[in-house]
Amino acid sequence: MTPDIVVDVGNTAIKWGRCAAGRVTEVCSLPPDDANAWDEQTHRWELSSPRMWVVAGVHPQRRTSFVEYAQNRGDSVHVLITASSLPLRVLLEKPDHAGIDRLLDAVAANSRRAAGRAAVIVDAGSAVTVDALDENGAFLGGAILPGLRLMAAALHEHTALLPQIDVPRARPEWPGKSTIGAMEAGIFWAVAGGVWASIDNYEVETAGLPQVFLTGGDGPLLHEVLPEAELWPTMTLEGIRLSAEALP
DSSP states (O other): OOOSEEEEEOSSOEEEEEEETTEEEEEEEEOTTOHHHHHHHHHHTTOOSSOEEEEEESOHHHHHHHHHHHHHTTOEEEEOOOGGGSSOOBOSSSGGGSOHHHHHHHHHHHHHSOTTOOEEEEEESSEEEEEEEOTTOOEEEEEEEEOHHHHHHHHHHTSSSOOOOOOOSSOOOSSOSSHHHHHHHHHHHHHHHHHHHHHHHHHHHHTSOOEEEEESTTHHHHTTTOTTSEEOTTHHHHHHHHHHHHOO
């Protein structure tokens, strides 16, 4: 199956990737519940029907709404939901309980992973996932921790005096010189520390340095402290494309 557009329906945005020549060539991030914005983007990309859309995502209701939107345009839509539909070996007791975005990242990672080398995938979005692939490319599972925005919201909502703050746009100073500075430092280094610890633990298990991939909206921020990682903003969309092309 060769998709024209691949779609990743997330918790805070819906991302489209335009496909051509065996890769994702253009990307846009759109509001998840705004059909008018979707219409504007289809005009911008001159997407006359019929088109083939391949859709995946971690928000089932929004995913369903988008599928209905595309079908009402007269387009064909294929939805990736189960682990068994992906070109990936998943070594979990319940493979379909893993978030589809995590598995799609793994599909993409295997297209660039060095032969015989284990890998770690860091996806820094609303939640931060850190997942492991073994030396044969099988998905082993990993860790899920709150993302930067969730941590900031939790500190504000569950304390009496801490303010709501924005996610830092650059690596924050440590130690923080004010309440906000201390919150920024705590949020950033909690996530960075969790990612580091996960990678270190897997490095011990594999007795070697795994190949590290980094994606997600906060990937560029974390890249400052993970310079060895390959920053790959379109990773999930490429995983959708590769999975679609592997279908009969």
